[in-house]
Amino acid sequence: SQQGEEDPQALSIQEGENATMNCSYKTSINNLQWYRQNSGRGLVHLILIRSNEREKHSGRLRVTLDTSKKSSSLLITASRAADTASYFCATAPSGYSTLTFGKGTMLLVSP
Amino acid sequence: DTGVSQDPRHKITKRGQNVTFRCDPISEHNRLYWYRQTLGQGPEFLTYFQNEAQLEKSRLLSDRFSAERPKGSFSTLEIQRTEQGDSAMYLCASSLGPRGRSLMDGYTFGSGTRLTVV
DSSP states (O other): OOOOOOOOOOEEEEETTTTEEEEEOOOOEEEEEEEEEEETTTTTEEEEETOOOOOOEEETTEEEEEETEEEEEEESSSOGGOEEEEEEEEEEEETSSOOEOOOOOEEEEEE | SSSEEEOOSSSEEEETTTTEEEEEOOOTTOOEEEEEEEESOOOEEEEEEEEEEEEEEOOOOOEEEEEEGGGGOOEEEEEOOOGGGOOEEEEEEEEOOOOOOOOSSSSEOOOOEEEEEO
């Protein structure tokens, strides 16, 4: 079963704009991770935020986590055409050793 | 070590045939995972190994599926008597771990094996 749900399912923006994707989940977690997948390829780990953290930055990425609302957001600033991909959130539920992925947000960045 | 390798990249097989996929993880990673992904969906967990021990299997893994990781290095995933519903991307990933019982590291994924059953 897929615990996380990303919103929106698809997002289309222009280069230079910011892209925000949201993720909601159902159970308590140890951490939440975001991955990117280019068409037909494997997933690439972007960032991990632990349950006791509220915000984390990595380059143009900013992730927030609200454990009281069981939600997270991924912000990509100053987007580029190369950011076009599907983005997945994945949760590591407490006491479990594997990740559960959402269905993803498909991001299209037009030049 | 250039990452997680999967072989083959693509496999087309006739219904009823057996297929086997191979995954070579990052050498210092002791955890190895198999996921399946269909079009428009996120990866769904199949099974994982810590070293050579298979610690968890999903209900998705019917008795036609078997996975091994001899000597805790590479892993194989075999599907017997393939069905059209088995058509999917099969993804392998590896990670360090554990720290306690819970996962605290990201995965490194391979490029996947795309299976088409005709």
